[in-house]
Structures are given as structure tokens and as C-alpha cells.
Amino acid sequence: MSTLKVDTLQHRDGTEYILSERNKLINGDFMVCQRGLSFTSTDSANNDDTYNLDRWYLLSDGNDIVDVTQETSTVPTNGLSAIALDVETANKKFGIAQIIENRNCVDLIGNEVTLSFKAKVSATTNLDNVKCAIVAWSGTADTVTSDIISAWGSEGTDPTLITNATYENTPANLNLTTSYATYTTTATIDTANAKNVVVFIWSDVTTTSTGEFLYITDVQLEQGPSNSIFERKSIEQQIANCRRYYQRYEQLGTSYSTVGASDRSYVNAGVVGTGYNNTTTSSRFFNTRTAPLRKGVPTISYSQLSDFTIVASSTRTPTAINSAASNYNNDVHWSTFDVTYSGAMTISHFAWIYIDTDGGFIAYSSEL
Amino acid sequence: MIVTNAKYYKSLLVDGTKGTKNTEIQCVIDGVNSVVPISTDNDDYNEIMRLVDAGELTIADAD
Numbered sequence: 105m106s107t108l109k110v111d112t113l114q115h116r117d118g119t120e121y122i123l124s125e126r127n128k129l130i131n132g133d134f135m136v137c138q139r140g141l142s143f144t145s146t147d148s149a150n151n152d153d154t155y156n157l158d159r160w161y162l163l164s165d166g167n168d169i170v171d172v173t174q175e176t177s178t179v180p181t182n183g184l185s186a187i188a189l190d191v192e193t194a195n196k197k198f199g200i201a202q203i204i205e206n207r208n209c210v211d212l213i214g215n216e217v218t219l220s221f222k223a224k225v226s227a228t229t230n231l232d233n234v235k236c237a238i239v240a241w242s243g244t245a246d247t248v249t250s251d252i253i254s255a256w257g258s259e260g261t262d263p264t265l266i267t268n269a270t271y272e273n274t275p276a277n278l279n280l281t282t283s284y285a286t287y288t289t290t291a292t293i294d295t296a297n298a299k300n301v302v303v304f305i306w307s308d309v310t311t312t313s314t315g316e317f318l319y320i321t322d323v324q325l326e327q328g329p330s331n332s333i334f335e336r337k338s339i340e341q342q343i344a345n346c347r348r349y350y351q352r353y354e355q356l357g358t359s360y361s362t363v364g365a366s367d368r369s370y371v372n373a374g375v376v377g378t379g380y381n382n383t384t385t386s387s388r389f390f391n392t393r394t395a396p397l398r399k400g401v402p403t404i405s406y407s408q409l410s411d412f413t414i415v416a417s418s419t420r421t422p423t424a425i426n427s428a429a430s431n432y433n434n435d436v437h438w439s440t441f442d443v444t445y446s447g448a449m450t451i452s453h454f455a456w457i458y459i460d461t462d463g464g465f466i467a468y469s470s471e472l
Numbered sequence: 473m474i475v476t477n478a479k480y481y482k483s484l485l486v487d488g489t490k491g492t493k494n495t496e497i498q499c500v501i502d503g504v505n506s507v508v509p510i511s512t513d514n515d516d517y518n519e520i521m522r523l524v525d526a527g528e529l530t531i532a533d534a535d
Contacts, residue, residue, distance in 0.1 A: 148503035153473055383488040403516045404507040426481055427496045427507045442484055
């Protein structure tokens with residue numbers, strides 16, 4: 105037996121041969137965005153510590169520090185999308201992070217890993233100190249406090265992390281320019297009892313102006329001492345990977361055809377549950393998930409009740425939506441929910457519920 | 473995570489009668505209507521309980 109050690113594998117034409125499943129991050133190219141394409145102060149969607157593009161969440165020194173959008177114009181060659189962070193409140197630090205589930209990063213712990221990504225800024229006048237970090241979480245596995253920042257600190261000083269969160273690399277100014285380039289950092293995840301890995305990319309300056317942009321895409325975390333070419337997974341695989349953590353169901357209508365190449369990738373189904381009237385003023389619905397969720401007790405979120413219509417012996421608009429999880433052994437594959445309404449209907453009658461307003465939704469979240 | 477309008481809810485039982493114990497928390501999380509099951513397996517529930525313990529959130533009783 106002998107060991108073959110190589111830095112890269114190449115095709116005959118010299119291009120890199122991509123080994124699959126190297127990237128431990130999900131939606132590293134920001135293609136999937138079930139929650140929406142733009143996140144602003146409307147509905148608090150750009151609050152600190154809030155998920156936006158799938159699997160990614162915003163960390164910022166306060167709320168409404170930046171707007172977040174899926175960028176489809178200012179993207180690298182051979183790319184389709186990026187995340188754009190648009191300064192809304194000047195002079196504050198901000199960034200994005202992703203928590204990797206324990207089962208998906210256990211092989212990284214104790215080993216050398218490399219984080220790489222492509223990024224640019226709209227101008228280097230102020231956004232002249234962008235950093236990245238590989239953070240180990242040594243608390244309970246998969247019970248990560250997502251807001252890993254204890255104190256943002258002064259300009260150029262790395263933010264202080266909370267207990268159980270540890271920088272594995274020494275973050276440094278990456279000196280971004282106004283053109284896309286690839287940036288990397290390497291570290292060994294050697295914090296004792298590390299259970300999860302968090303990737304964190306942020307602007308470390310406290311002098312910014314509104315309207316300045318930071319663009320990031322093709323984020324990859326892989327085992328090894330150097331980065332390889334970004335592993336662009338199939339869109340169907342990325343959607344399934346994202347839906348392990350969040351699943352959104354929307355109206356069957358025109359929305360899907362208007363999103364084009366950005367492909368928000370939510371389920372555009374209209375009917376979001378079928379079931380029966382379990383009382384004269386409530387119906388119990390069953391929902392089979394399009395992919396297994398990470399856990400069987402997700403948080404249900406929904407838009408306005410007036411977005412929904414129940415059809416049974418009559419039609420009704422809900423007055424409340426409730427989880428019925430306590431009554432059934434809900435698991436990662438399916439769930440139940442109850443909907444109450446005014447105006448009696450026939451008990452035990454077959455019922456279904458649909459969304460009849462553009463933008464209406466019901467979602468199940470099992471994010472870390 | 474900003475949680476407002478938190479209120480306990482008792483789910484209906486399989487036979488349609490009202491349950492006797494709290495089963496979920498109805499609330500608004502970051503501006504979105506949400507239903508959080510009472511389960512330590514749910515991270516939002518754990519965060520809500522942390523806010524309650526810190527005196528930063530009060531959950532109204534169920535009807």
C-alpha cells in the first residue's frame with residue numbers, strides 16, 4: 105500500500121476536479137431564499153440575530169443596521185447570486201453568520217479547516233476592514249446561542265464573543281476592494297469540547313455611511329489546509345438541504361413565475377393542509393413536509409389570518425392558528441395544526457385550507 | 473430575537489375538547505406571527521424561557 109498526496113486533482117484540461125460534499129455550509133452562494141428576497145426594517149426583518157437568506161442570519165450592533173437582499177446583478181463570473189448588505193444606520197458593525205449542525209461538522213472538530221468566500225464592497229472609503237472567523241461552540245451540541253456577540257467593540261477590535269464561543273483563527277483585515285476576489289483563512293478547531301462550528305463574516309469598522317454595500321458569495325468551509333474551488337451544488341440539493349431547517353408554503357399564483365433565476369424555492373402550493381372539522385368551530389389539518397425537518401417540534405409562523413381560507417361544509421376565515429403537536433407524535437416528516445373560526449360548520453366534515461393572498465404564507469422552522 | 477404579545481395556549485384534544493395544560497406559546501417573533509410548541513427540543517421555546525427568566529418577557533395566561 106502507498107499513500108498518494110496531492111494538492112489538487114485536475115481534469116486533463118487543467119481545471120480543478122471537484123470532490124463532492126466538501127463544503128460544510130449550506131446555501132453558500134445564497135441561491136435559496138424562502139423567506140424573501142429583501143429584508144428591511146419593515147416587519148423587523150433586518151433585526152440583529154434574525155435569519156434572512158436560507159441558513160444565514162444577520163448579526164449587527166443593533167436593529168436596522170443594514171438591509172439584506174439577494175443580489176443577482178453584482179455577482180462574480182459564473183455566479184448567479186450573492187448576499188448584499190446595504191448600510192441603513194451609519195457607524196455600526198454588522199455581518200452574517202451560519203451555524204453548522206453537529207452531525208454535519210463533527211468530522212471538522214480537531215482538524216484543520218479552511219474558510220473561503222468571494223466578496224467586494226461598493227467603495228473602500230469606509231468599508232475598509234472586513235474580517236472573517238471560524239468560531240467553535242463548546243456548549244451543548246445544537247443548542248447554540250445564535251447571537252454569539254457579547255460586545256462589538258471599537259473599530260478594528262474583534263467583537264467579544266459570548267461564553268462557549270471561541271475564535272479558532274485570528275481574524276485579520278482582508279482589505280476588500282471594489283472587485284470580487286476570493287479570501288481565505290485557515291484554522292484548527294481545537295477548542296475543548298467543541299460541538300458546533302459557526303462561520304462569521306463582518307465589517308469591523310465603526311465609520312460607515314448609509315448606502316454603502318458589502319457583497320458576499322460562494323462561502324465555503326472545508327477540511328484541509330487550503331481552499332478548493334467553490335462547490336456549487338445542484339439547486340435541488342440546496343433546496344432540500346435548506347428545508348431541513350426551514351420550510352415555507354405560499355399561495356399558488358403568479359409569485360413563482362416572477363422570481364426568475366433567483367428561485368426563492370419555497371413551495372408554491374396554495375393548499376397548505378387537509379384534514380377535518382374536529383369541532384364545530386375548528387378544523388385540524390395535516391401537513392406532510394417536502395423534506396424531513398431537523399426536529400419534529402418546529403415553530404410555526406404565518407402571515408395574516410385573512411390570507412387563509414378554510415373549505416369544509418362552508419368556507420371560513422381563521423381567527424387563530426395553533427399547533428396541535430401535543431396530540432400527536434409529530435415528527436420530522438409531518439405535523440398537525442388547528443385552525444379556529446367563527447361560524448359553526450359540520451363536525452367531522454372533510455376540510456382543507458389554502459392561502460389566497462399573494463405573499464401569504466405558513467412556515468415551519470427548525471433553525472439552529 | 474424580539475418576542476412580543478406572548479400568550480400561552482391550551483390545544484384542543486383529539487376529541488375536540490379543550491385541553492387542560494398549556495401546550496404552546498402564541499407570540500410575534502421579529503414581527504412574524506408565530507406558534508412555539510412548549511418543548512425544550514424547540515430552540516425558540518428555549519430562547520423565550522431565557523427571556524422570561526431574565527425578566528425581559530412576560531407570557532400571558534391562556535384563555
